[in-house]
Amino acid sequence: MASPLPLTIFLFLSLSFSARSDSPGVTSETETHLHFYFHDIVTATKPTAIRVASAPLLSTSITGFGAVVMIDDPLTEGPDEESKLIGRAQGMYALASKEEAGLLMNMNFVFIDGEYNGSTLAVLGRNTVFSDVREMPIIGGSGKFRFARGYALAKTYYWNVITGNAIVEYDVHVLHQ
Ligand SMILES: *[C@@H]1O[C@H](CO)[C@@H](O)[C@H](O)[C@H]1NC(C)=O
Numbered sequence: 001m002a003s004p005l006p007l008t009i010f011l012f013l014s015l016s017f018s019a020r021s022d023s024p025g026v027t028s029e030t031e032t033h034l035h036f037y038f039h040d041i042v043t044a045t046k047p048t049a050i051r052v053a054s055a056p057l058l059s060t061s062i063t064g065f066g067a068v069v070m071i072d073d074p075l076t077e078g079p080d081e082e083s084k085l086i087g088r089a090q091g092m093y094a095l096a097s098k099e100e101a102g103l104l105m106n107m108n109f110v111f112i113d114g115e116y117n118g119s120t121l122a123v124l125g126r127n128t129v130f131s132d133v134r135e136m137p138i139i140g141g142s143g144k145f146r147f148a149r150g151y152a153l154a155k156t157y158y159w160n161v162i163t164g165n166a167i168v169e170y171d172v173h174v175l176h177q
Contacts, residue, residue, distance in 0.1 A: 119143030
């Protein structure tokens, strides 16, 4: 004989899920595409990317495994450093691969311009810097980007092997409130 209990639980769960999806903002989603350039300035009088830790000498690796770099990198409209500043990438990247140049990126895009001024997007993902295109998840956001999820595609626009300075083109696609 079937007990009514499982049905009660099922009804309760479906009610609570529909209540959630009816809450304001979750049902009407906007898709936004952002395009900008990220300036990772390692060598300069005022660098924006600073190595704060590295692995002990005994474990030195050709891929730099174990290093951690803090960044406050400008995000500009065009590839030129002097083009309009639209935000900053604040956070850190860590050299997380022993086999190749593979970074763990953990940063917030902090926007300071136009309708996204004050809003942020959180990025957490893998960046194999010598690949043509790297995809990183957007795992959240604030302000205009509440409930954000999506992905960022990064392509190196410029890289100087001597200084380590790089300009990276970002295409970001997000669904948000
Ligand atoms: C962005 O917001 C801040 C704080 O509200 C304000 O001071 C600043 O002028 C704004 N910038 C732009 C470009 O709108």
